[in-house]
Amino acid sequence: MTDSGASACPAVEFHDVTVAYGRRPVLWNIDLVIKAPGLFGILGPNGAGKSTLLKAALGLVPLVGGRVTLFGRPLAEVRSRIGYVPQRETVDWDFPVNVMDVVLMGTYARLGWWRRPGAAERDRARAALERVGLVDLAGRQIGRLSGGQQQRVFLARALAQDAELYFLDEPLAGVDVRSQERIFRVLDDLRREGRLVVVVHHDLRTAADWFDGAALVDMRLVAAGPTAAVLTPENLRRTYAGHIDVLDELGRAVERGGRTA
Amino acid sequence: MTIDTAASMWGEFSAMHAWAIATAAVVAAGCALVGTLLVVRRMSLLGDAISHAVLPGIAVAVLAGGRPGGLLVLVGAVAAALVTVLLVQVLRREGGLADDAGTGVVFTTLFALGVVIITAAASRIDLDPGCILYGILELVPFDTVRVAGWEMPRAFLTGATVLMIVAAGLAATWKEQLFTAFDIDAARAVGLPVAAVTGGLLAATALVTVASFEAVGAILVVAMLVVPAATAELLVRRLHVMALVAMLLGVVAAVFGYLAAWRFDTSAAGMIAVVLGLEYVVAAIVAPEDGVVARVAARLALGWRVTCEDTLALLWRADEAGAGVAPQPFRSPGEWAAGLWLAASGRIAREAGRWGLTAIGRAEAETVVRSHRLWEAWLGRHADLPLDHLHPPAEWIEHHLGADLRRRIEADVGAEESDPHGRSIPREP
Incomplete structure (x- = not known):
C-alpha cells in the first residue's frame, strides 16, 4: 500500500449520500467513513440498497444529494486505484471469451487507448489466476466454468488491476465451499498487504468471523463500526424489522409526485 | 427501378x-x-x-x-x-x-x-x-x-x-x-x-x-x-x-x-x-458443441456407454449372487451390439455355455457397481429417503461418478461401510 493520502484521508467517505432510481429514493442520507486497511462488510436485508451503495461509490448510479470521496479525492481522479467485482449474474457467461481474455480486462485501464495487452499484461493476468487457483483453466471458455470458478475469474480480473481499494458485490453468493475458502483467503491476503476490501454480503453467520468492520444498511445506514460493536441484537432488529416501510412508502409517494396516505 | x-x-x-x-x-x-x-x-x-x-x-x-x-x-x-x-x-x-x-x-x-x-x-x-x-x-x-x-x-x-x-x-x-x-x-x-x-x-x-x-x-x-x-x-x-x-x-x-x-x-x-x-x-x-449432429452424437455415445456398463455390472452381480445361473444379458439389438463389442474388446468371454467377465471386464464392472453403491450410501447418509428410493438414482448416477469424487464420497461414508442394502462396496480397482 502506498501511503499517498491513505493514512491522512479515509479510503472511502460517503457524505450525506442519497440515491434515487428515477425519482424514487432507495438510499437515504448515508454518512459512512471506511479506513484502510481491512475487510469491511456491507450487510442488510434483500432490497436494502447494499449493491446500490457500492455503485454510488463507483459512480455507476447518479447521486441525488451528497458526495463520495475516495482517498480524499473525487472518483474521477482515482479510478485506476479502485477495483470492482460486480455480481456474477450481471454478465452473460455464454459470451465468446475465455478465462484469460476476461482477466486481461483488468489490465486495460492502465494501458490506455490504442495499446493492446502484451507480455507484461499476460504475466500479471497469469499471476492473478495463480492466486485464485485457476491458472490451469486460462484457455477455457467462461461458460464451461462452475459458478465458484466464474466468481474467482471475476476476482482475478480485479487482482490483475492491482488496485488499492476493492469493492466486491456478493462475491460469495451461490459459490461452492472450496471457492468460498479460496476467495476469502485472497481477500485476507489483500488486507494483509494493506489494502481495503469492501464486500457486500448477506450471510450474517459468517460476517462476524470475516470482517474487521461492518455497516448495517436498510435504505438508510443503521450502524457502522467494528463488526462486534455493529452486530448487536438491537442493531440487527433495527435493520431487519426497522423503518423500511416508512422509507418505502415515502419513496413511492416521491416517485408519483404525490403524498403518502 | x-x-x-x-x-x-x-x-x-x-x-x-x-x-x-x-x-x-x-x-x-x-x-x-x-x-x-x-x-x-x-x-x-x-x-x-x-x-x-x-x-x-x-x-x-x-x-x-x-x-x-x-x-x-x-x-x-x-x-x-x-x-x-x-x-x-x-x-x-x-x-x-x-x-x-x-x-x-x-x-x-x-x-x-x-x-x-x-x-x-x-x-x-x-x-x-x-x-x-x-x-x-x-x-x-x-x-x-x-x-x-x-x-x-x-x-x-x-x-x-x-x-x-x-x-x-x-x-x-x-x-x-x-x-x-x-x-x-x-x-x-x-x-x-x-x-x-x-x-x-x-x-x-x-x-x-x-x-x-x-x-x-x-x-x-x-x-x-x-x-x-x-x-x-x-x-x-x-x-x-x-x-x-x-x-x-x-x-x-x-x-x-x-x-x-x-x-x-x-x-x-x-x-x-x-x-x-x-x-x-x-x-x-454441424456446430462443434451445440450443433444438432454433435448433440445427437453425444446422446448416442452416452447411450452406448450406459449399455456397455450396465451389461458388465449385470454379469458382475450375477457372479456376486453366486447362483451359477447363466444370465442372458442381451435382449435388444443395442445390447447385442454392445455385447459383441465387449467380447471383441476382451471384456467378456463365453465359457461353458455362459457369458462371463474377463479380468479387464471385471475391473470395469467393479467400478460401476462401486459407483452405484457409494451413491446409495451417500444418499442414505445425507438425504432422508426410504430404502426403496435409493436404487433408481444410483442406477443413473453410476455412469457419471468419476474416481476423484468416488474417493471423496468414500472418505465421507467410511471405507469399510456397505451400502444401505447391506451389500459390500467393491474397492477402487
Missing part, C-alpha cells in the same frame, strides 16, 4: 458482375463485423432499427444536395442513427417505455417519415423508395467513378471506404469494445468511456448500413448485420475469431448468393440473404 425489372437485368457473365460481387462482398464484410458486436451485446434489434431509421437522414441529405453514397449522405445517416438511440432513451426515461417497444416506435416512425419525404420530393430528388427497400445490386456496376485512373462503381468505392474506416476504428478500440460488451458496469468503473464506445459502435452501424443501401436495400441489410454473426457465434468461442468468421461467412454468401441469383435469374440481394440463412442452418447442424 423496381424489383420486377431488376431480375431481368442479367446478361452474360462479365466484369460487370465481378464488380457487383465485389460490392456485395465489401458491404457484407462491414455489416458482419459490426453485427458481431451488436449480436453479443444483444443489440440486434437496435441494428435493425438503425438500418431503417437512417432513411430520413439520407432523404434530407439528398434534398440538401448530397449524392447517394456521398459524404453528406453518410453524415445524415449517422445523425439519424444517433437521433434514434437518443429518442429510445428519452421514451424510456420520460415515458417509461421498455427498450424494445421504444425501439419499435421510433424506427418505424422515422422510416415512415423518410418514405414520406422521398415520395413527396420524388420529382426533385434522385432517390427511389423501391431501391432503398430492396437495393439494386444488379445495376451497381453502371454507376461508376474514376479513382486514380481506375473506373469503379461508386457503391463499391463507398462500401470499401466504409469497411476500411469501420475496421480500422474497431480494431484500434477492440479492447474497449470487448470490455464494454462483456461487462459494461465494470468497464465504466475502471474509467472506460463506455458511452463513447457504444456511440462509436452505433455510428459504425449507421455507416455500414448506408453503404449497403444501394447494394441490398434497407430490409436485407438486417440479414447482413445479424445472420453471419449469429452463425459465427455457433461455431467459435472468442470474440475476435467470431468477427473474422462472420466476415468470411458474409463474403462467401455475397459471392455465392450473387452467382446463384445469376444462374436462376432472380434477385441478387434476396439470394444473398437466402444463402446467409442456409449458412446458419448448416452451422446449427
Whole structure:
C-alpha cells in the first residue's frame, strides 16, 4: 500500500449520500467513513440498497444529494486505484471469451487507448489466476466454468488491476465451499498487504468471523463500526424489522409526485 | 427501378458482375463485423432499427444536395442513427417505455417519415423508395467513378471506404469494445468511456448500413448485420475469431448468393440473404458443441456407454449372487451390439455355455457397481429417503461418478461401510 493520502484521508467517505432510481429514493442520507486497511462488510436485508451503495461509490448510479470521496479525492481522479467485482449474474457467461481474455480486462485501464495487452499484461493476468487457483483453466471458455470458478475469474480480473481499494458485490453468493475458502483467503491476503476490501454480503453467520468492520444498511445506514460493536441484537432488529416501510412508502409517494396516505 | 425489372437485368457473365460481387462482398464484410458486436451485446434489434431509421437522414441529405453514397449522405445517416438511440432513451426515461417497444416506435416512425419525404420530393430528388427497400445490386456496376485512373462503381468505392474506416476504428478500440460488451458496469468503473464506445459502435452501424443501401436495400441489410454473426457465434468461442468468421461467412454468401441469383435469374440481394440463412442452418447442424449432429452424437455415445456398463455390472452381480445361473444379458439389438463389442474388446468371454467377465471386464464392472453403491450410501447418509428410493438414482448416477469424487464420497461414508442394502462396496480397482 502506498501511503499517498491513505493514512491522512479515509479510503472511502460517503457524505450525506442519497440515491434515487428515477425519482424514487432507495438510499437515504448515508454518512459512512471506511479506513484502510481491512475487510469491511456491507450487510442488510434483500432490497436494502447494499449493491446500490457500492455503485454510488463507483459512480455507476447518479447521486441525488451528497458526495463520495475516495482517498480524499473525487472518483474521477482515482479510478485506476479502485477495483470492482460486480455480481456474477450481471454478465452473460455464454459470451465468446475465455478465462484469460476476461482477466486481461483488468489490465486495460492502465494501458490506455490504442495499446493492446502484451507480455507484461499476460504475466500479471497469469499471476492473478495463480492466486485464485485457476491458472490451469486460462484457455477455457467462461461458460464451461462452475459458478465458484466464474466468481474467482471475476476476482482475478480485479487482482490483475492491482488496485488499492476493492469493492466486491456478493462475491460469495451461490459459490461452492472450496471457492468460498479460496476467495476469502485472497481477500485476507489483500488486507494483509494493506489494502481495503469492501464486500457486500448477506450471510450474517459468517460476517462476524470475516470482517474487521461492518455497516448495517436498510435504505438508510443503521450502524457502522467494528463488526462486534455493529452486530448487536438491537442493531440487527433495527435493520431487519426497522423503518423500511416508512422509507418505502415515502419513496413511492416521491416517485408519483404525490403524498403518502 | 423496381424489383420486377431488376431480375431481368442479367446478361452474360462479365466484369460487370465481378464488380457487383465485389460490392456485395465489401458491404457484407462491414455489416458482419459490426453485427458481431451488436449480436453479443444483444443489440440486434437496435441494428435493425438503425438500418431503417437512417432513411430520413439520407432523404434530407439528398434534398440538401448530397449524392447517394456521398459524404453528406453518410453524415445524415449517422445523425439519424444517433437521433434514434437518443429518442429510445428519452421514451424510456420520460415515458417509461421498455427498450424494445421504444425501439419499435421510433424506427418505424422515422422510416415512415423518410418514405414520406422521398415520395413527396420524388420529382426533385434522385432517390427511389423501391431501391432503398430492396437495393439494386444488379445495376451497381453502371454507376461508376474514376479513382486514380481506375473506373469503379461508386457503391463499391463507398462500401470499401466504409469497411476500411469501420475496421480500422474497431480494431484500434477492440479492447474497449470487448470490455464494454462483456461487462459494461465494470468497464465504466475502471474509467472506460463506455458511452463513447457504444456511440462509436452505433455510428459504425449507421455507416455500414448506408453503404449497403444501394447494394441490398434497407430490409436485407438486417440479414447482413445479424445472420453471419449469429452463425459465427455457433461455431467459435472468442470474440475476435467470431468477427473474422462472420466476415468470411458474409463474403462467401455475397459471392455465392450473387452467382446463384445469376444462374436462376432472380434477385441478387434476396439470394444473398437466402444463402446467409442456409449458412446458419448448416452451422446449427454441424456446430462443434451445440450443433444438432454433435448433440445427437453425444446422446448416442452416452447411450452406448450406459449399455456397455450396465451389461458388465449385470454379469458382475450375477457372479456376486453366486447362483451359477447363466444370465442372458442381451435382449435388444443395442445390447447385442454392445455385447459383441465387449467380447471383441476382451471384456467378456463365453465359457461353458455362459457369458462371463474377463479380468479387464471385471475391473470395469467393479467400478460401476462401486459407483452405484457409494451413491446409495451417500444418499442414505445425507438425504432422508426410504430404502426403496435409493436404487433408481444410483442406477443413473453410476455412469457419471468419476474416481476423484468416488474417493471423496468414500472418505465421507467410511471405507469399510456397505451400502444401505447391506451389500459390500467393491474397492477402487
